[in-house]
Amino acid sequence: MSSLAGRRIDAADETQLLHTIDRWLEKEIRPVVKQYDHADLYPTPIVEQMKELGLFGATIGTEYGGLGLPAATYAKLVMRISSVWMAITGIFNSHLMLALAIEKFGTPAQRQAWLPKMATGEVRGGLALTEPDAGTDLQGIRMTARADGDGYVINGTKTWISNGIEGSCFALLVKTDPRAEPRYKGMSLFIAPKQQGFRVGRKLEKLGYKSIDSAELVFEDYRLSREHLIGGVEGQGFFQATGGLELGRINVAARGVGIAEGALRLSTEYAQVRKTFGKPICEHQAIQLKLGEMATRARAARLLTLDAAEAFDRGERCDLEAGMAKYFSSEAALENSTEALRIHGAYGYSKEYDVERMYRDAPLMCIGEGTNEMQRIIISKQWIKRNSIA
Numbered sequence: 493m494s495s496l497a498g499r500r501i502d503a504a505d506e507t508q509l510l511h512t513i514d515r516w517l518e519k520e521i522r523p524v525v526k527q528y529d530h531a532d533l534y535p536t537p538i539v540e541q542m543k544e545l546g547l548f549g550a551t552i553g554t555e556y557g558g559l560g561l562p563a564a565t566y567a568k569l570v571m572r573i574s575s576v577w578m579a580i581t582g583i584f585n586s587h588l589m590l591a592l593a594i595e596k597f598g599t600p601a602q603r604q605a606w607l608p609k610m611a612t613g614e615v616r617g618g619l620a621l622t623e624p625d626a627g628t629d630l631q632g633i634r635m636t637a638r639a640d641g642d643g644y645v646i647n648g649t650k651t652w653i654s655n656g657i658e659g660s661c662f663a664l665l666v667k668t669d670p671r672a673e674p675r676y677k678g679m680s681l682f683i684a685p686k687q688q689g690f691r692v693g694r695k696l697e698k699l700g701y702k703s704i705d706s707a708e709l710v711f712e713d714y715r716l717s718r719e720h721l722i723g724g725v726e727g728q729g730f731f732q733a734t735g736g737l738e739l740g741r742i743n744v745a746a747r748g749v750g751i752a753e754g755a756l757r758l759s760t761e762y763a764q765v766r767k768t769f770g771k772p773i774c775e776h777q778a779i780q781l782k783l784g785e786m787a788t789r790a791r792a793a794r795l796l797t798l799d800a801a802e803a804f805d806r807g808e809r810c811d812l813e814a815g816m817a818k819y820f821s822s823e824a825a826l827e828n829s830t831e832a833l834r835i836h837g838a839y840g841y842s843k844e845y846d847v848e849r850m851y852r853d854a855p856l857m858c859i860g861e862g863t864n865e866m867q868r869i870i871i872s873k874q875w876i877k878r879n880s881i882a
Contacts, residue, residue: 499553499562499805506565513569516545517576525577529849532702534658538580542613547584549611551739552591556607563739563801567746571794574750575757578853581750582704585743586618586654590663592736593619593681597723606661606683617661620650620684620709621733627652628866630665630733631675635711637666637682643717644668644682649693649710656707657692661685664711665733668726676730681722689714700852738800738810740861741818745797748821748857752790755825755832755850759783762836773835782835786828793821812874819867822857829854 501509520541528535542548551566552558561569570581591610594602609615626632635648646666653662664684672678684690693708718724722732760783763774773779800813829850833840840847858864 499560501560501562501565506568509565510568510572512545513572516541517573521573521576521580525846525849526843529577529579529702530843532697534705535580535583535703539583539613539616539658542580542584546611548587548613548616549591550584551588552607552611553595556595556603557611558591558607563742563804564798567742567749567797567801570743570746571750571753571797574747575754576750578747578751578850579701579704581743581747582654582701583616585740587616587659589619589736589740590617590661592739593663593722593732594683596735597681597728597732598683599724601719602683602722610661615661615685616655617659618653618655618663619733620653620656620662620664622650622652624649624651628863630730631679633665633667633679635664635666636670637668637680637716639668640715643715644721646682646684646689646711646714646716649708651708652696652706653709654704654706656709657695657705662709663722663733665729668729672727677727679729679733680726681729681732682716683720683722684714684716687714699855700849701856737861738804738814741814741867742797742800742804744857744861745793745800745814745817745821748818748823748825748854749790749793749797751825751850751854751857752786752793752821752828755828755847756783756786756790758845758847758850759786759832759835762839779835782831786831789824789828793817793824796820812871812878815867815870815874818861819864819871822854822864825850825854825857
């Protein structure tokens with residue numbers, strides 16, 4: 493079984509990669525962020541650049557043409573990008589979660605058939621898990637796959653699916669045995685390319701996280717062969733879908749770090765040039781208190797996220813560490829972006845300034861990959877389990 497855990501990268505190669513990303517962000521991304529975000533326009537030219545940079549194969553093994561990055565390096569990469577524009581990380585991260593499901597749980601034939609095309613970005617997609625009445629509680633899904641000959645007939649609707657419009661293939665969670673108890677035993681995960689019976693419903697409008705398409709997906713008598721069942725065995729879908737949640741939460745944590753650090757950077761710069769009462773506002777105690785808290789939150793979020801990523805890379809169970817990182821970093825993003833808006837005053841409320849976008853993007857981090865309320869429950873349960881006195 494192939495897995496991202498255990499991969500390593502030379503420090504010099506990591507430094508070179510991150511410098512390449514920094515140059516790309518300054519030259520290609522920062523100048524156009526507002527244009528795309530304000531129009532909620534899919535950034536097709538940027539997607540092509542991300543293909544060339546290898547971002548669609550960032551965590552896919554080198555044997556399949558990917559970069560084979562460990563989680564810690566991938567987290568640093570996501571932090572860098574998210575500090576400038578968080579939304580575009582969703583275009584390749586959702587895609588990489590699909591790739592992880594195939595690489596970790598798929599058959600050798602499935603990995604050979606799909607991963608090379610995914611590494612180049614020729615095939616792009618994401619996860620199709622959430623339904624109108626099933627989000628955090630994945631066992632509540634209603635989409636069914638009925639066995640029919642040498643394949644399956646699938647019916648149902650998915651919603652809030654990232655890359656739903658522009659993507660071409662998805663990891664589709666269904667019920668192959670709706671009567672199974674416990675419910676998770678009746679769930680299976682399929683590789684679902686767009687074809688007859690699969691149509692995109694409406695595009696979902698959002699507060700932030702613009703330019704990445706979030707959509708409703710409708711399946712009506714959609715047929716898949718048995719070769720599309722990930723791993724080739726029914727009843728494994730729940731564990732396959734949740735098997736990447738640790739890495740998914742590390743990714744969301746890294747996005748939170750990026751927003752928290754980006755908001756801090758913009759506030760630090762602004763506080764040194766904006767003057768009131770004859771001096772820069774960074775010399776006023778009220779602003780100093782805010783900057784001190786923001787800097788501490790951003791640093792703590794980064795360290796928690798790298799701690800979780802390094803545990804993942806060692807092959808350790810890290811749902812506690814990933815939950816802590818996701819919870820703290822997403823809250824840090826929300827708090828730092830709010831404080832950044834306040835430091836900028838009326839300018840922070842203006843679309844001319846980047847902090848306005850960060851303020852809209854940050855709340856998603858507290859919801860995605862499991863709400864922060866759920867994270868705290870997971871953290872508590874794992875903490876008790878690891879510190880049991882029984």
